[in-house]
Amino acid sequence: MKSFKKLLTSKSKTHVPESSFKFGGMASLKTLDVVPSPEEDSQKLKKAFIGLGTDEDVIIEILGHRDANQRKKIRETYHQLHNETLIDGLNKEVSGDFGKAVILWTYDPCERDARLANEALKSKKKGVKHLEIIVEMSCASSPQHLVGVRKAYCDLFNSSLEEDILVSVPMPLRKILVGLVTSYRYDKEMVDKDVARLEANRIHESIKIKELAHDDVVYILSTRNFYQLRATFECYKEKHGSPIDEDIMKSGKGDLESLLKMVVLCIDSPEKHFAQVIGTSIIGLGTDEDSLTRAIISRAEIDMMKVKSEYLNMYKSGLDDAVIGDTSGDYRKFLVTLLGGKI
Structure with a gap:
């Protein structure tokens, strides 16, 4: 080993012209060329929460077109203006698969993955599918992201990710996962x-x-x-x-x-992995909304255009069409928005 070693209600719709959107690289997320201030976004979100019923369209229109840095500024500003966190505000107003998806998207990406990893490690499920998130953040994300997830995990759960893997995952899977999450490539x-x-x-x-x-x-x-x-x-x-x-x-x-x-x-090939996760979550009896949500939210700002291409190669159908055909309501609208499409 030593010698060998030598050698990551009513809706007031906001219509934004298609020309106002921009893409980032292989991301599917469409952001605005001219972005409203965090104060303006925060006030619109608060307004969407009050009155008779929640205005889900406003939530989708704002959060579904803001990147991680823009969402961070909205979270900070919302907290300052309204004396509650945006996550708390959303938790009171949205529910079901749509609520889960919006809240996961609104979190800082490192905090999101830390929470998903903790949920996976506390799960009573058998097999390895529920451990996908830990492999993804270790092997399909940047080294910096993985470090951020580990720090967020310690801050949130008063234990390290490695400790919880040791407690929750049997050998030899534990050995592989601890090796992966402690890496800094x-x-x-x-x-x-x-x-x-x-x-x-x-x-x-x-x-x-x-x-x-x-x-x-x-x-x-x-x-x-x-x-x-x-x-x-x-x-x-x-x-x-x-x-x-x-x-x-x-x-x-x-x-x-x-x-x-x-x-x-x-x-x-991270794009093949995520295309497979989405395909498996959609095809067959019932939909695995948690996996579908995680895959789209994880890659919308990274390489979702590549994932779409791989999905087409693997399943001979468009990913957007598959999501539209298998989901409904505000959940469908939100996912399609993150995919860069329109309902």
């Missing part, structure tokens, strides 16, 4: 092909002898930068003839295999 594009080949072979040996939670595997997956790991996965396929996630699943059908496959996919 280098975030620039730096690749050593020799190391990639060596580590691809080391992972292959562990898969072959069914030691998927070997220290070397945990070390590789939890410390190498994402570019280096993608090169390792590429070397693995070139040398051994099949993708690493396929070989992982051939070695067994337990929770460990499922978790590691998720880790590999989140590192190698």
Whole structure:
């Protein structure tokens, strides 16, 4: 191990001209070229909360077109003006899937993921699906975001994320997750092909002898930068003839295999992972609203346009259409707004 080691009611609608919106990179979120002041947004939100019934359209129109920094300013200003937090105000006024989605979106992204991680760790559910959020924030987010989540977790729950994983998750899943959440990866594009080949072979040996939670595997997956790991996965396929996630699943059908496959996919192609999460949440009997909400909210400001493209490739239908067909009411309006579409 040592020698080997050397080598993340009534609605008063506000109509905004389409030309007033702008996109950011691969994000689907449409923000405004000219953004109202946080004071103006805060007053409009407060007005939407009072009177006969809540004006959900105003909530969607404002919060659904503000990025994380703009939402932060609204939260701060709302608190100063109205002597209550915006989250408390929303909690009193909105409910159901729409309420959950709006509140998650309104949180600071690090606080949101910390709360979702805590909810997952306190869950009585079996298997690994409920642990997706922990893998996503460790393997499909920036190192800075993961550090922010860990700090928010300590502030909110008076324990560390690592401690709660140790208490809540059985071995060997615990070993993998603790390795991932304690990582602080280098975030620039730096690749050593020799190391990639060596580590691809080391992972292959562990898969072959069914030691998927070997220290070397945990070390590789939890410390190498994402570019280096993608090169390792590429070397693995070139040398051994099949993708690493396929070989992982051939070695067994337990929770460990499922978790590691998720880790590999989140590192190698986050957009494919989230397209799959959305597809799984929609297709079949009933809708998994929690997973659908989390996926859209997590990626709307990052790479949702890529997720849409992957969804189309995987399911041969548009993601927006799938969401519209499987949701309803204000919940549907809000999700479609975050996807950059219109109802």
